[in-house]
Amino acid sequence: MRTAIIKFPGTTCEMDVLKALKLVKADAEIVLFNKFDPDHYQGVVLPGGFSFGDYLRAGSIAANSEAIKGVKEMANEGKLVLGICNGFQILVEAGILKGALLPNLNLRFVTKWVWLRVKRKDTPFTKESKDVLFMPIAHAEGRYFLDDEESASEIAVLQYADERGVPTSEANPNGSLMNIAGITNEGENVLGLMPHPERASFRSISPNGSSDGLHILKVFGG
Numbered sequence: 001m002r003t004a005i006i007k008f009p010g011t012t013c014e015m016d017v018l019k020a021l022k023l024v025k026a027d028a029e030i031v032l033f034n035k036f037d038p039d040h041y042q043g044v045v046l047p048g049g050f051s052f053g054d055y056l057r058a059g060s061i062a063a064n065s066e067a068i069k070g071v072k073e074m075a076n077e078g079k080l081v082l083g084i085c086n087g088f089q090i091l092v093e094a095g096i097l098k099g100a101l102l103p104n105l106n107l108r109f110v111t112k113w114v115w116l117r118v119k120r121k122d123t124p125f126t127k128e129s130k131d132v133l134f135m136p137i138a139h140a141e142g143r144y145f146l147d148d149e150e151s152a153s154e155i156a157v158l159q160y161a162d163e164r165g166v167p168t169s170e171a172n173p174n175g176s177l178m179n180i181a182g183i184t185n186e187g188e189n190v191l192g193l194m195p196h197p198e199r200a201s202f203r204s205i206s207p208n209g210s211s212d213g214l215h216i217l218k219v220f221g222g
Ligand SMILES: NC(=O)CC[C@H](N)C(=O)O
Pocket: 047, 048, 049, 050, 051, 054, 058, 084, 085, 086, 087, 109, 138, 139, 140, 141, 142
């Protein structure tokens, strides 16, 4: 799939995303935010990092860019939109996904590998996924919050869990509501997640040889 990986000033993960998308044979390229034309693409990825230095709140400045207007158009047209970590923060700041990503409960930057329960498999991103995935997180503002528990439970796609896929409070690294690690929109064509699938794509450099991130990224393949 013709896929754009949008780079803002401060984005850091675009090369890793590009390499992982090449593994799944996506027709992907990195595009600077001020050069992005949504009509050229069927899919878009907002990678992780620190867009505009995480000033104000992580993702808030990028969310107000022309590029994100284009991403909103793509989302409304049913095209695939994936936001990873800072990309997820941008999607919620832009109102493309519901809720907010607050500072981690311990007010620290947390970096570790986590197990994830795939709660919903009726999204294009997860329909052929395993039930439990192993991926790393690395963030300071990842505590998912929504002022409506019922909708939060409906839109939750991924939850921090134990090795067997059971969401427990011990497995919650940042204090997210209902252990939420990733959510979708009403059309299910947008996914935002705090864990980094691109960092769990190369068996040779993953603990346990995890390439579980490809379960999410392969939707852009072909
Ligand atoms: N890995 C990232 O994308 C960093 C996320 C974000 N800027 C934070 O610290 O919360």
